[in-house]
Amino acid sequence: MRKKKVASAKNYRILIVDDEPGIIDSLSIILNRSGYFYEGVTSPLEAIEKIRNERFDLMILDYLMSPIHGDEVVRRIREFDSELYILLLTGHKDLAPPLETIKALDIQGYCEKSDRFDQLQLLVESGIKSINMMNTIKQFRDGLNKILESVPKIYQLQPIGNILEEILAELLPLVSSKDAFILVDNFADTNHTKKSIFRGIGRYRTDIDDFVPMLDSGLLEKIGKARISKKVIKTPSGIILPLLNELSESIGVIYVESSENPVNDMAGGFQLLGIYAAQAASSLSNAFLHSMVNMKNDELSQTYEQLRIRYLDTIEALRQVVDAKDEYTRGHSDRVSLYCVEIGKAFGLSEKDLETLRVAGLFHDVGKMGIADDILFKSEKLSPKEYDEIKKHPLKGARILSVISMFRDVVPIIKCHHERMDGKGYPDGLRGPEIPFLARIVSVADAFDAMMSDRHYRSRLDLNSTIKQLVDGSGTQFDATVVEKFISILDSLPYIEDTATKRPV
Ligand SMILES: [Fe+2]
Known part of the structure; x- marks a missing residue:
């Protein structure tokens, strides 16, 4: 467990800028102990160039330095980098820059230099947490954009089999996978026998007779669980996405296989897949709707209204983001x-x-x-x-x-x-x-x-x-x-x- 923490801490790059080498040495001991990657420089001008040319997540910056003070260093960095997390070190609180300057330059925290640096260590840890959260939000937004780009394609009315393939093809890049299948109850079947419709991609590109033996009992059980719980389920070999219709009834599942970690298992990643599955289910409902030519007019308009509400709900969910x-x-x-x-x-x-x-x-x-x-x-x-x-x-x-x-x-x-x-x-x-x-x-x-x-x-x-x-x-x-x-x-x-x-x- 301890080892894992150190490994992830190494992913963050910290730059220490102080014209006193002794301070850099003291900070190095603390950062080293916590497992962070760090570099120290004594020249503020060199620090600006480092930030310009290399990736750093966090900077610990001395305030009183020559030839330019810490606030001027930040001012110059903010001209090309608005995201760097910056902690300012002051010699004494009376010598700290005014609060307005700290706010205007988007400096996230500051503390006085002291022998023990306890406070600084806490600030670095909370800074790393914030950076992690910002990265999650960015990843979420990028994923949403990808979904928005793929939505028009899967909504185009076309034969149901094409829609199923389109749904899989648009999903795979989101989760870095090649093998997936989709199983849907056939609501267009007027005999109400509820035969499933199947489409596979990658190693699952086969017909239904060859497909069934490919599923082991563990996976079948998890598919059932996803359909009943109506929740995204992660298995050791992939992810199962339940497909729900406008009445929140299960109409099928998507299974995406990947031995590597296909989706960051943070809440945002699963939420993204949930939004995608909702879009996919809506387009399927839409397709089924159009194939149910024998449906009575009033039933048709009722379903159409439900689809409209479902679509508004989806847009509303996106709007809330x-x-x-x-x-x-x-x-x-x-x-x-x-x-x-x-x-x-x-x-x-x-x-x-x-x-x-x-x-x-x-x-x-x-x-x-x-x-x-x-x-x-x-x-x-x-x-x-x-x-x-x-x-x-x-x-x-x-x-x-x-x-x-x-x-x-x-x-x-x-x-x-x-x-x-x-x-x-x-x-x-x-x-x-x-x-x-x-x-x-x-x-x-x-x-x-x-x-x-x-x-x-x-x-x-x-x-x-x-x-x-x-x-x-x-x-x-x-x-x-x-x-x-x-x-x-x-x-x-x-x-x-x-x-x-x-x-x-
Ligand atoms: Fe506008």
Whole structure:
């Protein structure tokens, strides 16, 4: 057990920077004892170059050094590396930099030099835990992006056997495996005999007669357990993913074989596979649904509604991952959705259009889940390249929602919510009437709520200034008729708090 701890500690690289070699020696003893990899340098300028050219996870940095102090070292490093975990060592607390400097430079901790370094050791250990958590979150986000990319493919309506193969083919890269199979109860079988449908890949690419003898009793038992418990189960030779329909009933399983550790057994890895399995099960339900031509109309619409709810649940689960990172997004999307519907009502739009507006408002920025955190949450000015990245979110969002046909009306709205009447918007630079009318409504509601909200890069405007911005942008950025209609109903809208009066208006 002890050995394992030391082995994993070795994966983290620590740089010690202190102009007193004696301090580096003392720290080395502690870090060595805990099993960390470390290097020590006495020159702050050399330290900056090391961080630029090599991978380090954590830096222990002296404050008073020459020719530059620790805070200047951090300032220079932050220009190219915003993620390095930094602990600052101060000679005496009166000589420490002010708290504002420590916060502004994103220094995660500091402590005074002392003979025993107990406090520093604790800070290093909690730092390593934080780094580990950040890595997990990153891995989770990358996995989600892969799932989002694969979803449209498995949703395309095609023969059931092709869908099964597609599901396996998209799953394997996620778990670094080559051998897998999927077993599904055949709900399209109108005789209700519940024959299973099978597809294998890699060493399981065979027909069902040869397949059955390949399963040992231990694996069969675990498959049964996964179906009953409805939970992802890890076996010594692989992973079993239960497939659940929209009523949370088991409809089959996926088994992915790998003797190497296929998925990091942290909660995030299993959660990712769970999301993937939910998508796979939804696409199967969709396919079964379309093959059940004899189903009565009312039964059909009921199942269709269940599918729609299931899809919304999945999107909501994905949205929560984004919202967990940025509380602003959720409140913002809910308010934009509400304003969109109210504007639509004021225009006398149909119930169908109002529903489209409600969903479009709710998910207009869902594509941002595919944008890297360091760009999305950057408080400084974005570089042109970073801005280009942000500008991909309408297209990414449109792709996410395009996976199911019932949202086809929402897709162009999401795609066009940053287009401008004068053609200077994105992604396509559409002009005036080329932009769907409902997208022009989302654009006004989105801009209004964004201006009325505090963001990490600026404070919110008061109501009058916000209205003035909308009027100034009428005809160029915004559809003038939408702005006019929105202003005419502002008094009747709930949840608008004016910063000038601090009272709801
Ligand atoms: Fe947006």
